[in-house]
Amino acid sequence: MFISMEQRIFRMARAGGIDTNPTTFMQRANTFASAATQYGTTTMLTRREQTGLNGYVIMPAEAARSKAALALAHTVGAKSEETQLPDDLGDTPVIGTLTFRPSPVLRETQNGIDPSEFPKLLANTMPEGSWVAVSLRKPSNRERKFHTKWHNYRLGNANPQHHSYSPSAIMISVTAGGASQDEVRALLGQFTSGMPGFDLDTDVRFPKTRHSSWLGVPAGLLLAAATIFGLPQIPLDLPGFTAPSLFAIAGFLLVTGLAGLTGRMRSPEVKLRAKLSAAQFPPPPSRRTKPRPPHKEETIKRTINEGGEKKTIDKHIKAFDGDYPFAPDVFLVGPTVVVGMVSPHAGAISGETVSRERATPPAMLQPIGPFIGTNQDGKAHLSAPAMTFSVAVVGRPGSGKSLLTRTLFGWHCLERVAPCGRPGYPGRNNTLIAFESKGDGVAKYQAWGHTMGDRTLVIDVADPNTPGIDLFAVPGTNEEKALFFTNAMIYTFGKDAIGYRSATTLKAVLTAALAVNDELIESIEGRDPAVIRTGMSPMYYAYLLLAGRSDKVGVELAEGIKARAVKLRERGSPDPVIEAGWAAIAFLYDGTTPSKRAGLVEAPFSKIEDLLALEQWWSPSRRKVTWDQIIEGHKSVIINTGTSATGAVLDDSVNHAISSLLMFSLQNALKRLTSGWLEQQRYVTIFADELSLLSGSSPEVIGWIRDQGRSYGIRAILATQRPEQLGPQLRSNFLTYATLISFSQTDVGTAQEIAANLGGHGEWTQEDIQFLEPFHVVIRSEVDQKRQSAFIVKLPNFEANMASYPAAQGYVQAAA
Ligand SMILES: Nc1ncnc2c1ncn2[C@@H]1O[C@H](COP(=O)(O)OP(=O)(O)OP(=O)(O)O)[C@@H](O)[C@H]1O
Ligand SMILES: [Mg+2]
Structure with missing residues (x-):
């Protein structure tokens, strides 16, 4: 108990990439797990520090000698650097432990997801100062046996595929520290949902802040009172020492209770904190009692003896899920479920960037259109004329696609209000049509229009007080409309x-x-x-x-x-x-x-x-405008298919349906009305922050924009979260738009596809796309119909200060 085992601690520093091949990853994780659990408890610790997210492993010196840290580093694409034990873990305001919560349903498992997802999720969710620790030990044979019974019953079949059946499976307990109970709960919630393959329901328990002996105070007082007032009432002949001995017990209870209350008896929390101050995480505990095994519902026949007569009766036994086979704060998992937590591949936050910087094509450093972002070479611009070949924007959720789309909307407003008159710039005769799919962007689109001095019309599908678009307004008879x-x-x-x-x-x-x-x-x-x-x-x-x-x-x-x-x-x-x-x-x-x-x-x-x-x-009672009026009148409209300003919400399926119907009818109108517009220098610019809503069930409309749209004067700036959902034909059409702008992508396949579409014979790798820093994008575009090599820029947050945008774009006079 009191042996202070010699411990060593290593930090996982970023080195090279993480091998995401599932087989390699699993083999390496298993190697680590068996080395790490051979000599006692090993703990993996992820901390959000000032310098970013850091992963550590704390292990017995023996385990370190058998190269467990090295094996872990190999698994997670890191170099292990020996470092000092942290001494402040015990000072964290709140510490919580993950516990099992009985639930009949299995959560959807995330088996087979990219192991580098997990640290990214942690990087996004861990506030500074918070930490999560996973302590591991080997399961005993007995524990494995009980687990197998329990788990087989739970799943209704034996499932040797499940990670917890792996011969290298480990017993883990998960502790986290943070600023408040809510923070720790949220953190552990994110943690469990991020662990690939973890499929149990959990709760969070906070260690008791008082030793349970404090209960001795009320118990002692009660007993004393009972002795004084109650004892004389009992009409029995009690031995003479009864009262004194009861007083003695009451006194003892009081003393220990007071000790508990005043902190003389250390509470579970104080004990835990003392251990953590020495970075000694307790090993995952064992269950105290034998778990009751599960059994199915059944009816058994029993013979009973009733008044000398033998009778057979049916006895009904209810089904029982079985006791959780371990202590409630212990889980049995395959090593791959947890090792990712210390991976240093969480993007910018894990230290140095992986995406190499590339030279910016000189042509794009000239003021040839909207100034989009900055890098080591200066200010990069998109070519205004090249935007008639459309712009595709991709990026994982929350990467900044909508903000970029709206910023480009702002630039087009600026051009409408104060055309700079240069060839290929869209100028005044440019209809703007923005599709907003969530609703929260409407006000920002409006603010862009307004701040740039332009007029915009909001069409809020869910709000009948705004005009609608007449989707039957095509020329011809009713039969043709139908x-x-x-x-x-x-x-x-x-x-x-x-x-x-x-x-x-x-x-x-x-x-x-x-x-x-x-x-x-x-x-x-x-x-x-x-x-x-x-x-x-x-x-x-x-x-x-x-x-x-x-x-x-x-x-x-x-x-x-x-x-x-x-x-x-x-x-x-x-x-x-x-x-x-x-x-x-x-x-x-x-x-x-x-x-x-x-x-x-x-x-x-x-x-x-x-x-x-x-x-x-x-409804005929809703005021309507037609696409023809919008397009020919060079109006600027914002079409909101998401939540309206009044709070009305469209069902996802309705949002999708109406968006696609709108897109189809828009294309019909464009075909009818804008043929030859490019030559007349008239334009229609379409903005959409979620293309998959507009693309209906076939690639034809969006494909048409790229293939034929140019001569119709169509400029499209289309963004999507998940290109993989577009279907192969539309996706390849989309990713080959003349301008491709990519934020970081989490989906490996998509990252690979984007890398391939950036050109340059493998110059860009999937990792370059995966590890782009926040608000950084790769741009591959054209100038004068010549393909330019791709490069990375950081996008300024122009939306934070729209008033300064005209000046930043070189429209100084227009700002008036
Ligand atoms: N260049 C930037 N600089 C600073 N913050 C930014 C930048 N771009 C976006 N943000 C912020 O990041 C958050 C997400 O941006 P945005 O809504 O544009 O992402 P998204 O990619 O459209 O997300 P989703 O896929 O969920 O629609 C917003 O709070 C936004 O203000
Ligand atoms: Mg968006």
Whole structure:
């Protein structure tokens, strides 16, 4: 107990890359685990210090001699440097321990994720001064045996794939320190969710701040009182020493209680702190009692003897999950689950940068367009003319894509207000269309427009007090409008969701729905005015015609359309629109049996129902503008498909649907209206901070922007979090936009793909992309249609001071 084992401590300093090949990583982690647990307890410690995030390993000198630190360094892409034991861990304001929380459900495991993710997550979440420590020891055979039973029962099968079955599995306990209980809870919560493959539910326990003997004070007082007042009441003949001995016990309780209260008896917390001050983490404890094994629900037959008669009865035994096989603050895990915590590959925060700096192409150091960022070579600019070949922005969540997109919006506002007049600059005749997918960017887009002196219109999909965009506003008959809208729906939901037959039905009911007007509705005799309502959108009438309410209501409305057509014809004033409406749905409603009709309307119905969730958007009572007005009028609009300023929220699926419908109809309008605009020096610039919402189910629209958009004067600045979700065709189209701007990427595959797209025959590696520092980007672009080599810049936060932006961009006069 009192042997102070000689300990050594090593820091994991960054060296080279981390080998993320799962097999290599696992082998190395196992080597470390067996060396580290051979001679006692080893602890891995990650601390957020002033210098950044540092990983340490504290181990018995014996383990160090057997090169355990070296093995760990190898695993996590580091060099192990011997250093001093920290002596201030005991001073952390709050220390907490992770404990098991019984739960029937397994969390989704993160098996197979990139081990370098874990330290990055920690780097992002650990406040300065906080730390997490994982102590490890070998499991005993007994512990393994109980675990196997418990775990097999939990999973319902034996799962030898699970990391905890690895022969190198280790018992761990996790302690963390931070400024407050909340901070420690949050930290340990992040920690467990970051451990790849860890799938148990957990709680956090804080060591007791008083020795439990303090309870002796109330207990002693109670006992004394009971002796004084209670004893004489007992009518038994008690031996004479009863009262004195009870007083003695009460006195003893009081004394120890007072000792507990005044800190003479050291509380668990004080003991722990004393240990941590010497960097001595206690080994993961063992369970005190034998765990009860799990068993299934069952009914057994029992023979009992009742009044001399033998009887068989059924005895029901409830299922039992079994006791957690270890002490509550101990977990059995494969080494790969935890070793990543000390990896120094958490980006800039782990010390020196890995992404090598590259020379900036001299052409891009000239003022040829928006000044985008700085580096060792000076100020880098994007070429204004090259932006007609579109700009692709990629980066992991929270990297700064939206801010960059909005900043470029600001630059275009500036050009509209004070055109600099240089060739290829977009100038005044430039329609701006910004898609905001979350909602929180709307105010910032507005602020950009306003601060640059431009006017902007906000179209907030979820807020009926802002105008909507009329998605049926294409030239032609109702039949043509219906066909157009059906195609928009196919783009949005995919050919699988809307096949040929569904498309035919959709087009028919939309043609009819567009013909419906209030007079027609009012002419329907005996209708239920709450169902067949006036003043509703075509989407609503299409929904009724698809038997959305009931077949009967569908028939009533269809008959109404027919009757109206007949009546007007008989009056000598036939209405061709209503006639066409009826003609379109005759195949559904002219003598068709309800069951046949049901077969035809079933599939398209659900998609219309999705869109109907947004009746206020389609409603005729909402003020509408058309794409034609926006584009031809060179307006600047911000379209918000996210949470509105009023707090209304769109469902994710509705957000996606409406974004894609908008994009499809925008492209239709562009094709109709802007052919040849480049020559006329008229432009439409599209900004979107989440491309995947706009891209519908097929790559064609976004692909068209790159391939044909230029001659239409289209400039697109499109960002996405997860290019891997775009589908191979769209992704390769997107990543080959003339300008590619990449923030750091966590997905290894994507990082690799981006590196490959930066060109230069392997000059850029996946790691260069993974380890970009915050707010740094790689830019690969063109000047005068010549590809420039890629380089890195740091992006200033222009949004923090918009008023100074015009001057920073060389528009000094315009700032007025
Ligand atoms: N160049 C910068 N300098 C300083 N802070 C920045 C910079 N760019 C972005 N930020 C800050 O980083 C945070 C995230 O930025 P932003 O919303 O643009 O990220 P994102 O990549 O669009 O995220 P998401 O993928 O979640 O949409 C914001 O708080 C923003 O203010
Ligand atoms: Mg964003």
